[in-house]
Amino acid sequence: xxxxxxxxxxxxxxxxxxxxxxxxxxxxxxxxxxxxxxxxxxxxxxxxxxxxxxxxxxxxxxxxxxxxxxxxxxxxxxxxxxxxxxxxxxxxxxxxxxxxxxxxxxxxxxxxxxxxxxxxxxxxxxxxxxxxxxxxxxxxxxxxxxxxxxxxxxxxxxxxxxxxxxxxxxxxxxxxxxxxxxxxxxxxxxxxxxxxxxxxxxxxx
Amino acid sequence: xxxxxxxxxxxxxxxxxxxxxxxxxxxxxxxxxxxxxxxxxxxxxxxxxxxxxxxxxxxxxxxxxxxxxxxxxxxxxxxxxxxxxxxxxxxxxxxxxxxxxxxxxxxxxxxxxxxxxxxxxxxxxxxxxxxxxxxxxxxxxxxxxxxxxxxxxxxxxxxxxxxxxxxxxxxxxxxxxxxxxxxxxxxxxxxxxxxxxxxxxxxxx
Numbered sequence: 001x002x003x004x005x006x007x008x009x010x011x012x013x014x015x016x017x018x019x020x021x022x023x024x025x026x027x028x029x030x031x032x033x034x035x036x037x038x039x040x041x042x043x044x045x046x047x048x049x050x051x052x053x054x055x056x057x058x059x060x061x062x063x064x065x066x067x068x069x070x071x072x073x074x075x076x077x078x079x080x081x082x083x084x085x086x087x088x089x090x091x092x093x094x095x096x097x098x099x100x101x102x103x104x105x106x107x108x109x110x111x112x113x114x115x116x117x118x119x120x121x122x123x124x125x126x127x128x129x130x131x132x133x134x135x136x137x138x139x140x141x142x143x144x145x146x147x148x149x150x151x152x153x154x155x156x157x158x159x160x161x162x163x164x165x166x167x168x169x170x171x172x173x174x175x176x177x178x179x180x181x182x183x184x185x186x187x188x189x190x191x192x193x194x195x196x197x198x199x200x201x202x203x204x205x
Numbered sequence: 206x207x208x209x210x211x212x213x214x215x216x217x218x219x220x221x222x223x224x225x226x227x228x229x230x231x232x233x234x235x236x237x238x239x240x241x242x243x244x245x246x247x248x249x250x251x252x253x254x255x256x257x258x259x260x261x262x263x264x265x266x267x268x269x270x271x272x273x274x275x276x277x278x279x280x281x282x283x284x285x286x287x288x289x290x291x292x293x294x295x296x297x298x299x300x301x302x303x304x305x306x307x308x309x310x311x312x313x314x315x316x317x318x319x320x321x322x323x324x325x326x327x328x329x330x331x332x333x334x335x336x337x338x339x340x341x342x343x344x345x346x347x348x349x350x351x352x353x354x355x356x357x358x359x360x361x362x363x364x365x366x367x368x369x370x371x372x373x374x375x376x377x378x379x380x381x382x383x384x385x386x387x388x389x390x391x392x393x394x395x396x397x398x399x400x401x402x403x404x405x406x407x408x409x410x
Contacts, residue, residue, distance in 0.1 A: 122395065124402070128409045157406050165393040166402060178393055181386035188370045188383055190327065197329070197371060201362050204333045 002200060004192045006093035007183065008115060009033070009100045012108035013123035014153035016135040018169040022123060023102045025176045033183075034092050036101040039065070042080040055085065073103070073110035084111070098183065105156050112162060119186055121179065122163040126170040128154065207405060209397045211298035212388065213320060214238070214305045217313035218328035219358035221340040223374040227328060228307045230381045238388075239297050241306040244270070247285040260290065278308070278315035289316070303388065310361050317367060324391055326384065327368040331375040333359065 013019050027035055039055040041062050050056055057065075062081045066074060074083030084101065092099050101111070101118075112120060125131035131153055135146050160166060165182050169175045186192065216224050232240055244260040246267050255261055262270075267286045271279060279288030289306065297304050306323075308316070317325060330336035336358055340351050365371060370387050374380045391397065 128406055154406060154410060158403055160395055160402055163395050165390065166395050167393060178389060181389040182393060184383060184386040185370065185390035188372060188387060190365055190368050190371050197365055198363055201333055201359060205359060 002193055002196050004096060004187070004196070006095065006097045006099060007186050007192075008089065008093060008111075008118035009098060009179075009183065010108050010111055010118045010120045011100065011102045011123060011179075012105050012120070012163075014125070014131065014156045015104070015149050016131045016138075016153065017123040017125045018134070018172065018175070019102055019123040021172055022167065022169065022175050022179060023100060025172055026179055027100065029176070030180070030183075033098050033100050036084055036089055036099050038082055039071075039085050040080060040082045042082075072114055073107040075106060105159060109159075109162065119165070119182065120163040121182065122160050122166045123175070124157065124160075124166055124168050125153075126168055207398055207401050209301060209392070209401070211300065211302040211304060212391050212397075213294065213298060213316075213323035214303060214384075214388065215313050215316055215323045215325045216305065216307045216328060216384075217310050217325070217368075219330070219336065219361045220309070220354050221336045221343075221358065222328040222330045223339070223377065223380070224307055224328040226377055227372065227374060227380050227384060228305060230377055231384055232305065234381070235385070235388075238303045238305050241289055241294055241304050243287055244276075244290050245285060245287045247287075277319055278312040280311060310364060314364075314367065324370070324387065325368040326387065327365050327371045328380070329362065329365075329371055329373050330358075331373055 011019050011023055023035075027033060037051060037053070037055060039057050039062065041057060041059045044050070044054070044056050048054065059081065062074075062083065065071060065083070065085070070086055071083040072086045072089060074081060076082075084103070084107070089099050089101075103111070108120060111118060125134065128150070132146070132150050135141060135149055141149065167175045167178050190197070216228055218224050228240075232238060242256060242258070242260060244262050244267065246262060246264045249255070249259070249261050253259065253261075264286065267279075267288065270276060270288070270290070275291055276288040277291045277294065279286060281287075289308070289312070294304050294306075306316070313325060316323060330339065333355070337351070337355050340346060340354055346354065372380045372383050395402070
């Protein structure tokens with residue numbers, strides 16, 4: 001086997017496009033991909049497990065981690081902080097294991113700035129109409145929130161040029177297969193191996 | 206469906222690595238991919254069909270096509286000329302159809318110079334030992350030719366950094382699947398669509 005670093009797969013896109021479902025299904029059938037776990041200062045909800053759903057840490061700890069540059073990205077949402085700790089991801093990638101990171105678009109942008117060698121995938125709804133139906137279907141948002149998310153989604157789609165790949169999420173199974181092909185093809189990229197390929201054959205001479 | 210240009214898939218690699226078999230199998234299961242047909246000045250062999258195996262043309266015609274820049278690449282082998290006519294490939298790509306081109310490495314290099322947006326795949330043998338076995342197994346080459354091809358293969362592998370992807374051709378079925386994934390992922394590349402994705406959603410507003 002040729003040595004390579006793991007792939008950091010960053011899956012983002014507008015709310016309602018279906019990135020969460022794609023990631024969940026992808027992990028089900030690919031047990032070698034490690035899901036990145038975020039840190040948060042909010043309290044655990046019933047059933048949430050430390051290190052599985054989140055790393056639950058104090059605000060003081062979070063702020064000192066920010067100061068020490070220990071996050072790939074972080075954000076404040078209302079009173080709480082959320083962030084992606086760098087160390088465990090880098091360690092996993094260095095071992096050659098792939099890491100999946102599902103994240104909203106602001107976070108994806110921050111990650112792109114510090115880790116541009118990641119593979120950035122933008123999940124698109126098949127149409128804006130469909131996106132609206134999905135958000136309405138959840139039944140968790142008010143009419144005003146729905147309108148806000150909807151107008152936000154179009155603006156967010158305009159940021160697609162910062163991404164490597166897109167997925168038109170019409171059907172989850174097809175979308176997962178497309179992501180699997182992206183991962184497969186990335187592993188066949190010459191640029192991921194530097195001189196390892198030539199070295200392998202040199203040893204045989 | 207989003208509009209895009211077809212993909213020019215250039216499959217190359219050392220003699221004996223198995224690019225021919227991969228291409229043949231790929232075409233069998235992907236009838237939408239068009240195989241590029243070369244032009245040659247040599248005479249048709251029994252069973253060879255004009256426009257299927259080759260375009261058989263005169264030396265005069267070939268030379269005037271060179272002068273008019275009508276080839277993506279061309280080479281002289283002993284007394285005969287071989288080349289890839291540009292017009293039909295560009296036309297096919299413009300229609301959004303993908304084109305497969307199997308070619309030795311000198312030709313691939315010429316194509317890269319004039320059509321860098323092609324997808325360049327390097328087919329590697331699993332080992333140099335295996336490569337030797339395959340060339341010997343053909344039983345068509347003398348011992349001297351075998352040694353020549355073998356030492357040439359290692360030199361050729363050093364040119365891999367000019368390629369986008371590589372395939373370790375250990376098992377043909379796996380190799381074909383990997384090439385199919387490369388094609389699939391290339392179709393999900395944001396850069397292939399310019400503003401077409403944003404335009405699609407704009408129409409809906």
